[in-house]
Amino acid sequence: MPPALDIRGLSKVYGDARGLGRRPSSTEGFSALEGLDLHVEAGAFFGLLGPNGAGKTTLISAVCNLIRITAGEVRVFGEPHDSLAARRLIGLSEQDVNLDRFLDVRETLLYHGGYYGMDRDRARRRAREMMEVFDLSGKAGVRAPKLSGGMRRRLLLARALMHEPRLVILDEPTAAVDFELRLELWRYIRRLHGEGTTILLTTHYLEEAEELCDEIALIRSGRLVARDSAEGLRSAYGATTLSEAYVRAMGGQEDVSFLA
Amino acid sequence: MVAVPAHRRGLAALATRETHRVLKLWLQTIAAPVLASFLFIVVFGLSLGERIDSVDAIPYDAYIVPGLIAMAMVQAAYSNNASSVFQARFEHYINDVLAAPMRAWEVNLGLTIGGVVRALAIGAALMVASLLVTPVGIAQPLVLLAAVALLCVLFGSLGVVVGIYAESFDHHMAVNSIAILPLAFLGGVFYSVESLPSPWEELSHLNPIFYLVQAMRFGFLGSADVPVALSLGVTAALAVLVVAWSARLFATGRRLKA
Ligand SMILES: Nc1ncnc2c1ncn2[C@@H]1O[C@H](COP(=O)(O)OP(=O)(O)O)[C@@H](O)[C@H]1O
Ligand SMILES: [Mg+2]
Numbered sequence: 001m002p003p004a005l006d007i008r009g010l011s012k013v014y015g016d017a018r019g020l021g022r023r024p025s026s027t028e029g030f031s032a033l034e035g036l037d038l039h040v041e042a043g044a045f046f047g048l049l050g051p052n053g054a055g056k057t058t059l060i061s062a063v064c065n066l067i068r069i070t071a072g073e074v075r076v077f078g079e080p081h082d083s084l085a086a087r088r089l090i091g092l093s094e095q096d097v098n099l100d101r102f103l104d105v106r107e108t109l110l111y112h113g114g115y116y117g118m119d120r121d122r123a124r125r126r127a128r129e130m131m132e133v134f135d136l137s138g139k140a141g142v143r144a145p146k147l148s149g150g151m152r153r154r155l156l157l158a159r160a161l162m163h164e165p166r167l168v169i170l171d172e173p174t175a176a177v178d179f180e181l182r183l184e185l186w187r188y189i190r191r192l193h194g195e196g197t198t199i200l201l202t203t204h205y206l207e208e209a210e211e212l213c214d215e216i217a218l219i220r221s222g223r224l225v226a227r228d229s230a231e232g233l234r235s236a237y238g239a240t241t242l243s244e245a246y247v248r249a250m251g252g253q254e255d256v257s258f259l260a
Numbered sequence: 261m262v263a264v265p266a267h268r269r270g271l272a273a274l275a276t277r278e279t280h281r282v283l284k285l286w287l288q289t290i291a292a293p294v295l296a297s298f299l300f301i302v303v304f305g306l307s308l309g310e311r312i313d314s315v316d317a318i319p320y321d322a323y324i325v326p327g328l329i330a331m332a333m334v335q336a337a338y339s340n341n342a343s344s345v346f347q348a349r350f351e352h353y354i355n356d357v358l359a360a361p362m363r364a365w366e367v368n369l370g371l372t373i374g375g376v377v378r379a380l381a382i383g384a385a386l387m388v389a390s391l392l393v394t395p396v397g398i399a400q401p402l403v404l405l406a407a408v409a410l411l412c413v414l415f416g417s418l419g420v421v422v423g424i425y426a427e428s429f430d431h432h433m434a435v436n437s438i439a440i441l442p443l444a445f446l447g448g449v450f451y452s453v454e455s456l457p458s459p460w461e462e463l464s465h466l467n468p469i470f471y472l473v474q475a476m477r478f479g480f481l482g483s484a485d486v487p488v489a490l491s492l493g494v495t496a497a498l499a500v501l502v503v504a505w506s507a508r509l510f511a512t513g514r515r516l517k518a
Pocket of ligand 1: 015030032051053054055058059518
């Protein structure tokens with residue numbers, strides 16, 4: 001089986017003047033990813049760790065066609081990432097909650113199903129199932145802006161899973177959520193992985209990565225610094241905890257305040 | 261209901277979403293502009309019309325109807341799409357569509373349809389009201405149909421383009437009040453530009469919205485300041501330009517994607 005994700009030489013320069021005959025601007029663009037290679041096996045539970053600004057969200061946005069990549073190649077289960085086939089296979093829950101303010105919970109799920117080509121009956125069934133799983137059934141008719149923070153986060157996840165993607169990408173799904181919801185989300189994600197879905201997770205919590213992921217990639221300043229299991233990373237950096245390995249991998253000078 | 265083929269479900273869903281938004285807010289998206297334009301027709305046409313001579317042998321209350329309907333539809337198609345696209349970008353929920361397995365032109369078309377539906381709803385309501393209270397008729401139905409279709413394409417697409425470029429809520433309002441509204445007012449809605457002194461008559465011919473108003477007037481009344489081939493031709497050329505512009509934005513992802 002082809003890998004869930006095969007990234008080669010991926011570079012992203014923000015604010016470059018590519019295309020449309022625009023003269024290169026005098027202000028150089030900002031390079032967020034530099035020739036990054038990453039390989040994620042189908043069925044993996046993969047963690048992407050790195051400090052703020054390391055390029056995690058940029059990497060994810062590149063895979064999901066939300067930014068224009070500067071160079072490189074991205075394949076999703078063997079398909080070019082911008083093909084319709086690849087897009088259908090990915091479910092994305094973004095770091096910032098981005099729910100359509102005009103739609104209620106049920107509509108959010110149904111329209112998403114429509115965008116992903118689901119037929120009406122299947123979408124209805126799946127939406128009902130998602131609302132049950134994520135405890136949103138009582139809020140089916142409530143518009144996104146009227147939901148609590150935790151509900152919005154759950155709806156975001158439900159929307160990502162709506163079209164039954166084989167690769168689920170979760171960008172800091174547990175940042176700024178309370179402890180109970182965090183455990184709940186862990187449970188959902190674990191179950192999903194148990195059902196054979198490939199998971200790519202970014203997180204700021206090292207214990208979360210250690211708890212959930214079978215493989216971890218550390219990225220820093222747009223480059224891959226290391227990738228291994230938590231165990232492998234600990235021994236590679238002669239560390240007793242993942243935090244220690246992380247700090248060593250990052251050169252010990254990055255902002256690690258979030259470890260506290 | 262007609263079944264949508266599987267590979268067009270994304271487009272159908274997006275078009276439905278945009279239409280849904282218009283209908284959900286119908287009081288402000290449809291009823292308010294219909295009322296405003298209808299008041300213009302009643303106040304200007306019926307009360308003032310008694311005192312204003314007919315223009316080109318057409319009673320004044322009938323004379324202003326085509327231009328007023330055109331203006332209302334232009335505003336609706338443009339501002340609906342500019343707001344909807346800007347808001348989707350601003351709050352990043354457009355990403356749910358940009359990541360989806362849809363072709364660039366489908367996303368473009370889906371986002372354009374809300375303004376088209378809104379303009380058509382407003383146009384239909386105003387047309388019915390005008391047929392009832394003014395002596396206006398529909399002299400050239402095919403010309404009217406062509407003019408309405410070009411209006412929807414031109415200003416629906418322009419709204420999408422401005423929604424993509426806008427960096428604040430004020431931007432698209434500014435385009436409306438600095439460009440579209442004045443050009444529409446000066447486009448011969450209330451008077452025949454032939455009656456203007458030089459150079460104002462000649463300058464009016466540089467106004468792109470002038471041609472749209474003339475095409476609409478020809479459709480309703482069967483006469484206008486310029487030949488119908490010219491008015492439809494200029495409007496069609498503008499529509500092609502703006503559609504090419506928006507198609508380019510969606511195909512390259514420029515400005516839509518960082
Ligand atoms: N749209 C953008 N335009 C310019 N720079 C950006 C944009 N998005 C992210 N960046 C920059 O790219 C770098 C990587 O950001 P990001 O991928 O969000 O990091 P992470 O998700 O790891 O915190 C940061 O320095 C950020 O400021
Ligand atoms: Mg991020």
